[in-house]
Amino acid sequence: MGSHLAEFEVTRIVGQGGFGVVYEAWDPTLERVVAIKEYLPSSLSTRQGDGNVAPLSEQHRETFELGMRSFINEARLLAQFDHPSLLKVYRFWQERGTTYMVMPFYRGDTLRQALQASPGGADEAWLLRIMDGVTQALAVMHAAHCYHRDIAPDNIILLEGSGRPVVLDFGAARRVITDKTQAITVILKPGYAPVEQYAEMPDMAQGAWTDVYALAAVMHVAVSGRAPPPSVARLLADSYQPLAANEALRQRYSHALLAAIDAGLGVRPESRPQSMAELRDALGLDGGATVIRTQAAPTRMGASTGAGAAGAGTRTTMPPPASVADAGAAAPAKGKGAAIAAAVSMAVLAVAGGWWWMQGRDGDAAGAGSGTTS
Template identity: 60%
Template sequence: MNAPRGLPDNDDKTVIVSGAPGASASFVTHNVLPAGTRLGEFEIVGLIGEGGFGIVYLAFDTSLDRHVALKEYMPSALAARIGATQVQVKSARYETMFRAGLKSFINDEARLLARFDHQSLVKVYRFWEANGTAYMVMPYYKGVTLRDALKAMPRPPDEAWLRALLTPLVDALAVLHAANCFHRDIAPDNIILLEDGHRPVLLDFGAARRVIGDMTQALTVILKPGYAPIEQYAEVPSLRQGPWTDHYALAALVYFAITGKTPPPSVGRMVKDSYQPLAKLAAGRYSERFLKAIDHALAVQPAHRPQTDQAFAAELGISLDDASAGRTARGDMGGAAALARRRIGWTLAAACGLAAAAALGFFAPKLLPRAPVSADAGHAASAPAPIASPPAAAISAPSAPSAPQPPALPPYSPADEFARIVSLADPSFAVKAEVPLARAVAGHDRLRFTLTSNRDGYVYVFAVDPANQYVQLFPNELDRDNRIGANKRLVLPRPSWPMEAGEPAGANHFLAIVSSAPRDFSALALTHDSAFASLSPDAQNAAAAARTLTASPFAGVPSCGSAAPSCPVAYGAAAFKIDVVRSSR
């Protein structure tokens, strides 16, 4: 099949508009939506970049009061803007190609990215179809592309800088590869170093571009010579794609950083390999181990490269997060042993009809003050990352970027994790808990608290008692109606399941989450052996091991079902404490 007239014959390089987003430029096409255009709750502020297959805008989320990056599927060779926002295929002969690209944009890029939660992967807040096309909304990260950062350096980066760059990137790839997903487009212009700390984030999966390129057999549309390994040029059984495919591109990136040029194109290397090993070119400036690891990953034949992320990391001398191999938004941490039923913390009052047949478990942690949301709280915070390079006005290229040093994950304790979940929540999603009795007498006082939220949502409440017994208080087997209206009061427990303070005495800590979408907590391996699901100490430890800097398994993940056109990820949270004391009588 011949490529449609006008299909880009190079990579889908995003054109950056100089000046502030929305600045005029002669190369901005009529396909670009003007500032002020409304797409649902999002208002276009200006243009970030326009490529051959999509347009990225700076937009304002009017419901959450924050700026985001909004990407529109717009293959300019196949479709054009009709009217204010509508997109229409130019010709019936392009319809199949356009639809295939649209499906890939949604399923292979937006929906795929929404599954993962890693500080070096772009987070997708929301995606949907409308106006004959599709959109996805992401964080808007301020930073500089790796390409520009390297260009600004007076000399090649040293080994420490490169290791600090590679560690989170290989870790992010381990998350993708564990789900049998591959990036397949790693290059210096597809990595952004964030303003705060220069943390690298992988951009542009370009799924629609690859699908359309495959259908038109226009390989130059989807491949970057020097970075693309041989298996991306041909579908033959002996040249399978796998983790080693991304390793090659990442190693080519390091080669470029050290030498200032890319390795020879892999197709030419199959005929006559003119590759010059870094172990010779850069000997003495970097450790032999590091250079040999890069050379190994740049072997022409896939079978001759490291086959796993763990093997590649070991050769580089870097450590991966132990949880990376299985970490996705819905990672399964295995089952936990069933908890024996026992009376703890608060028990159902007799009016419930079940007496002590079910009980709550709370642990007694000390609450931490709410921390400000940082750049590492990426997907639940405010600033986002386009699948395109940021505008020049939003970035400042450092002359010599310092080595990225991601902050350490704090040690796990249930109490601190409740506080951390509050700090990771969307700051514009205000959840408030009011407790009329902060001190309850065992055997006398009943549990009561009131929740309010500035947005409609679904409520989830967890509690832990002084004996470290952890339960999902709400929703439960007795009460599944967990909706809350914006600015409405929800008083819990409801009259159908009153609860009375009981032993053990001490501090009982609670976490209330209000989420825009229903949340799935199956990864916690909760035990459903009574009216209230519980979490054993072993299951707590398993969940703690799967934590990341930007997410907590204890907060669950949004779950809207496969039929839903989009699934919002925003949530708010509040933590509070009730001290149970023994009666003095």
């Protein structure tokens, strides 16, 4: 507390993970609270006595610098976008041997926390309001040929007061470092990652349809309380039970919503909606299917505050729906089942244990792990 990073005064640590630290800080120039994210991978680097960050050894330097370049590229990428449901980066710089990015200090709950507070399943109108903002934000990214590839309930924050969803950071540096140093099961969230993220294959390109799958998995958790089976296991022996055929869910949710989730969870890339525009159409978010209005969400009395650009703090109740407009499209991907199965069959055992563990968690409706501070 009281330390300075550039012109910003650090007021507290919001959170610390294996790949970085998020601070709350004061911007004296514009007189506002901001969040600062510091690149600090604990497995590769250390903070020295003078405050500088350095690789643990020369052996770690190449991976440390590769991750830092990815961190910088992510900051540049986020700074290009301007959408109310996309994380905004004000600026970034290099100092003390590492890199920092400055973001708005968001207050609210992650979608993971909001779903935990509603164990009986999300209200359909509330869920569609969130999907409206998230699909628009992802469509903006996709139009620039950028894909998130880490959509999960803990990577969507619902802002205090308005309930507006904001898609959090991509974790690009985390993926690059993990790719170099650890197993594939650490990189991916079982249940949310589509099969094309498990193997680099020419006929299994990642694209807008990759984020479509992950977002459909988020909706699956919201209505059923659990994540779908891991995609790589489904490819070999599909145990997925269509939501549209579930009589209990049909009593609570429209056929259009359940069918859209089922379609988005097509195990092969070409069997899903190929863009956010197609997913929005399936959800009925275009063509006047939802009413355009803005309505603030009431906040529970006595709730604690304190979520930064990468975290959560104040709990909010579920607001009524609001809708805006649509954008973006992407080209379809093609895949060959036999080739995919051969490439990923060895990954089934690696993710099966994680899936069964996820199915039994008390907080299953909340998603797979928290990545808000890394």
